[in-house]
Amino acid sequence: MSTDDPDGTAAEQPERAAVEFYTRPGCPFSALLRKQLTRKRVPLREIDIWDDRDAAATVRAVAGGNETVPTVFVGGHAMVNPGSREVLEAVRAYAPDIFPEQPRQERRSRWWPPWR
Incomplete structure (x- = not known):
């Protein structure tokens, strides 16, 4: 029982941040x-938000009383009807552990002048 804590309860696996x-x-x-x-x-x-009243209340709290969706939270930072770039910037700023930094791949052009 390697997944048990010393008190005998099963250890919870950490949920991946989302x-x-x-x-x-x-x-x-x-x-x-x-x-x-x-x-x-x-x-x-x-x-x-139609299945979860607490979720609808959360959205209303950050959206000026409206149930505007999509509403997105990243690391406690709320965004109402954001674009994908805005969400990606928020992930990098407020929750970088969601998206581990990956090495950039060198971009190659599709063609190059024959004299190179």
């Missing part, structure tokens, strides 16, 4: 942002 993504079914803005962030491999924890 961007909190508040949404509702059928929202085209949420669908677009989800697609863009998924393409960039940003881990999302989606929360449906």
Whole structure:
């Protein structure tokens, strides 16, 4: 039982940090942002504000009383209807552990002059 703590309870595996993504079914803005962030491999924890009253209250608290989605939280920083660039910048600034820095790959052009 190597996963047990000394008190006999099972040790919890640390959950990978994720961007909190508040949404509702059928929202085209949420669908677009989800697609863009998924393409960039940003881990999302989606929360449906129609299923979770506390989530809806959280969104209203940061969105001026409205249930505007997508509302995104990154490391405690709230963004209402952000663009993907804004979310990625927030991840780098407020939660860099979500996205470990990866080495940049050298970009090669598709063609080059024959005299080089």
